[in-house]
Amino acid sequence: MQQDSSYKSDTLEKSSDIEDRISELPNSIICYIFTFLHLKEAIRTKVLSHTWKDRSMDMSIIVFDPKVINIDLDDDVSLESIPLPQKYQFIERVDQLLEIFTINQSVSFTIWFPMGKQFTSHIDKWVNRAIGKECETLDLEFKFARIDDEPYNFPFHILLSSKKSHLKCLSLCECQLKPTREVVHRLNLLESLTLVYVSMEASDLEIILSSCLNLELLELIDCEVLTSLRIFNQDMRLKRLLVTPLIFVANIELSIPCLELFIFNGEIENFTISRMNQLKTVELYIKGTYPRGMSQLLDELSRNAPLLQTLFLTCHFDQFQSYAHNNNQTPKFNNLTHLELTPKGDYGWNMSIGILYKSPKLEVLVIEVSKG
Amino acid sequence: MAEKASPSSNSISLKTVDGKIFKVSPAIANQMLTIQPLIKDSDSSTIISLPDVAAFHLTKIIEYLEGKPAAAPSAVDAFEAQFVKDLSPEELKGLLIAVGYLKVNGLVDLMANTVAKLIENKSVEYVRKFFGVVNDFTPAEEAKCRQEHAWAFDGVDED
Numbered sequence: 001m002q003q004d005s006s007y008k009s010d011t012l013e014k015s016s017d018i019e020d021r022i023s024e025l026p027n028s029i030i031c032y033i034f035t036f037l038h039l040k041e042a043i044r045t046k047v048l049s050h051t052w053k054d055r056s057m058d059m060s061i062i063v064f065d066p067k068v069i070n071i072d073l074d075d076d077v078s079l080e081s082i083p084l085p086q087k088y089q090f091i092e093r094v095d096q097l098l099e100i101f102t103i104n105q106s107v108s109f110t111i112w113f114p115m116g117k118q119f120t121s122h123i124d125k126w127v128n129r130a131i132g133k134e135c136e137t138l139d140l141e142f143k144f145a146r147i148d149d150e151p152y153n154f155p156f157h158i159l160l161s162s163k164k165s166h167l168k169c170l171s172l173c174e175c176q177l178k179p180t181r182e183v184v185h186r187l188n189l190l191e192s193l194t195l196v197y198v199s200m201e202a203s204d205l206e207i208i209l210s211s212c213l214n215l216e217l218l219e220l221i222d223c224e225v226l227t228s229l230r231i232f233n234q235d236m237r238l239k240r241l242l243v244t245p246l247i248f249v250a251n252i253e254l255s256i257p258c259l260e261l262f263i264f265n266g267e268i269e270n271f272t273i274s275r276m277n278q279l280k281t282v283e284l285y286i287k288g289t290y291p292r293g294m295s296q297l298l299d300e301l302s303r304n305a306p307l308l309q310t311l312f313l314t315c316h317f318d319q320f321q322s323y324a325h326n327n328n329q330t331p332k333f334n335n336l337t338h339l340e341l342t343p344k345g346d347y348g349w350n351m352s353i354g355i356l357y358k359s360p361k362l363e364v365l366v367i368e369v370s371k372g
Numbered sequence: 373m374a375e376k377a378s379p380s381s382n383s384i385s386l387k388t389v390d391g392k393i394f395k396v397s398p399a400i401a402n403q404m405l406t407i408q409p410l411i412k413d414s415d416s417s418t419i420i421s422l423p424d425v426a427a428f429h430l431t432k433i434i435e436y437l438e439g440k441p442a443a444a445p446s447a448v449d450a451f452e453a454q455f456v457k458d459l460s461p462e463e464l465k466g467l468l469i470a471v472g473y474l475k476v477n478g479l480v481d482l483m484a485n486t487v488a489k490l491i492e493n494k495s496v497e498y499v500r501k502f503f504g505v506v507n508d509f510t511p512a513e514e515a516k517c518r519q520e521h522a523w524a525f526d527g528v529d530e531d
Contacts, residue, residue, distance in 0.1 A: 022465055022503035029472040029484070036488030043524040047496045047517050048505045070526045093523065 023051045027058065035061045039097070040068065058102050064094045065112040080144045082114060090115075091122045103130055105166060108137035115142050116149025116174075128158050137169040141196075144174070151176040151199070159186035172198055179204055184211040194219040197246070202228050209233060222246040231256055239278075271297055279305040283312035290315060294351065295331075302331030309335055314342040317351055333359040340366040384411055385419040392427040393419065400437045405475035422474070428463070429470035436479050456486045461502055464490075495528055 022030075034042040039062065046053045069090050071078055082090075090113055103109055109130045115123060123140070130138055142152060153176045159165045165186045173196035179187075190212045200223055209215070213235055219242040220229070228251045229243060240261040243252070248267040255274045264271075265285040270292060273279075282301060290297055294317055301308060311333070336359040341352050352367060384401040386394045401411050410420050422430065436455055441447040459467065468483040491499045500507055509517065518525060 022468075023505055025469060025472065029468070029480075032472075032480070033484045033488050036485045037492060040524045041488075041492060043521050044496065044528070045499065046521060047509075047514060048500055048503070049508050051508075052505065053517060068523070070523065 023049065027055060030055065031057060031059050034059050038067055039063065039101070043097075043100070056102065057100055058104075060106055061108045061110075062101050062103065063110040063112060064090075064097065065110070066090070068093045068097065076144075079114060080147055087113075087115065087119070091119065094126065098126070098129065103133040103135055105134040105136055107133075107135055108139065108169075109135050110139035110141065112139070112141040112143070114144035114147070114174075115152065116145040117152055118149055120152060123152055124155050124158060127155055128162075131158055131162050131165060131167070134166040136166050138167055139169075139171040140173065140175055141171070142174040143197075146174050146197070153178065156180075156183040156186065159183065165189065168192065170194070172196070174198070177204065177208075179207045179211075181207055181211075184208060187212055188214065190215055192217040195221065195223055197222040197224070199224055202230070205229070209236065209238075213237065216240065218242070220244070227251075229253070271300065273300060273304045276305045277307065280307055281310040282308060284315065285312075286315040288316065289345075298351075298355070299331045302333055307335050308333060310338040311336060312340045315344065317343055317345040331358065335361060337361050338364040340364075340368070342368040384414065386425075386430060387419050387421045388425050388427045388430050389423055390427050392430075394427075394430055394434065396434060400434060403437050403477040404433070405477070406473060424473040425470040426466065429467050432459075432463075432467055433471065433474065433476055433479065436482075437476070440478065452482050456482065461490070465503070493528060 034045075034057065039059070042057060042059070045055075065073060066079060066082070067073055069086060071082065071086070073079075094111070107130075111123065111126060127138070127140070140152070140154075145151060151174050154172060156179070159167075160183055166189060167187060168189055169192040170187070170190055171192075171194040175198055177195065177198050177200060184207050187208070188211055191214050193208070193212065193215060194217075196219075205220075209218075209231060210233070213233075215236060215238055217240045218238060221242070221244045224246045227247070227249055229249065230251070230253045231238075231241075232253070232255045234255070234257055236256060237258050238256050239258055241254070241256070241259060242261075242263045243249075243266070244264075245266040249269070251270045251272075252264070252268060253270075253272045254262070254276065257275055258278055259276055260278050261281045262279060263283040265283075265287075267287040268290065271284075271290075282305065284297075294315055297315075301311070333355065336355075339355065339359065339362060341355075343349060343352055356362065356365070383395040383397055386396060386401070386407070388394070398411060402408055407420055407422075410418075414420065425433075432455075439451060439455075441451055456464070464483070464487065468487060471479045471483050491502060494502070499505070507514070
């Protein structure tokens with residue numbers, strides 16, 4: 001069998017050589033260990049010896065976060081009010097570190113720092129570098145940037161000026177994403193899109209979804225303007241959809257044949273699905289009362305998601321006619337194996353019993369008692 | 373490198389650097405990605421030599437692959453915690469090398485993570501001792517290197 005040239009088989013037999021065998025590990029393993037550490041720790045190993053100083057740091061995950069200027073990541077108070085000189089210190093540090101770390105196609109590249117529009121030229125430079133190196137995973141987390149600045153605008157112009165965008169996973173927090181039909185095709189390889197606290201119109205989302213047909217995961221968290229979410233695209237490959245709105249959502253209408261997982265956490269007025277023949281897992285954490293009544297919602301799921309296996313349901317059951325086990329109106333869940341309920345309100349228990357009788361394959365049942 | 377051995381029922385023979393032969397099921401051997409392509413072409417009489425793996429390490433690897441619970445993540449966590457708990461730093465390093473060489477499913481992550489946890493927030497001296505790294509810097513060189521990356525030493529206990 002082929003022997004890896006970076007290994008010396010004889011070193012294993014001599015216990016006197018046990019010293020410093022770690023330095024002789026293939027660089028890939030050392031760098032793999034680094035991925036479990038903050039890059040500050042990785043940098044410190046440069047002081048171990050000449051071998052370590054000159055080691056090329058080909059890490060698969062590069063995260064530039066406030067720790068590179070020694071600000072604690074959990075200290076939200078400090079993070080909310082980083083003074084300008086420290087923000088420039090961060091920029092300088094990232095520029096230095098980009099001389100040390102290699103970005104390539106397989107690198108997941110993250111900038112996590114409260115930076116808004118006023119730092120556009122610096123952020124653009126980093127994004128440009130990542131896109132130029134054919135980076136596939138880009139994560140721009142500018143949490144708290146909007147406290148004292150306008151959000152950074154995702155630079156479609158960089159995607160347009162490069163030969164090709166290789167981006168497969170894009171995650172944006174407190175950025176602005178303004179896609180137009182002319183530029184959005186540059187994101188056509190995208191498989192995963194996560195938007196956190198990104199202001200957008202329903203039409204923006206529509207533009208993205210109509211172009212990104214390879215999208216398998218879509219996460220919309222605290223996206224404020226999104227009061228209506230309608231996705232009817234029979235061609236798309238979306239498998240997982242997670243929606244956690246910041247404010248009340250008037251309407252969610254879905255018809256996505258490939259969708260396997262849907263998670264919603266928030267307040268909602270109308271939830272309609274159709275032709276969801278692959279939907280296996282649904283988690284609904286509904287705040288307040290569902291105006292159309294939970295019976296309607298369960299009926300919707302039962303009829304339009306015939307393969308549903310796992311259902312998590314937290315909701316209020318006040319306005320709900322009680323189900324009895326002999327009631328033929330109770331929707332049937334023929335494939336449900338796992339059910340977790342947090343029923344609130346007077347009729348929650350009736351409903352739980354009702355579903356039990358109508359789920360012949362149920363294996364796991366968890367009922368969490370909730371106060372109020 | 374493959375030798376012929378007496379045929380036995382449907383198991384793969386692995387020979388360690390210290391000459392011990394282990395018979396494992398194809399299901400176990402297939403989780404060692406480095407030898408996976410060799411398994412396809414081998415019959416029950418083939419012996420696959422592992423030049424970078426000692427018997428102790430292969431024993432541990434097989435123990436891991438056979439013992440890892442299939443189901444609940446919490447059970448896996450408990451099993452993995454127990455698995456690494458009893459390893460000395462020397463054993464840990466040796467095993468990391470063996471596991472990295474064989475590319476053992478799941479175990480590469482576990483070993484790398486374990487080593488990472490052990491050196492996290494530790495001083496340069498500690499990490500040198502732990503890895504057995506020989507310091508070949510002159511004091512002046514080391515001071516210069518520390519100076520270049522001074523920010524990275526902020527908040528670390530020096531000895």
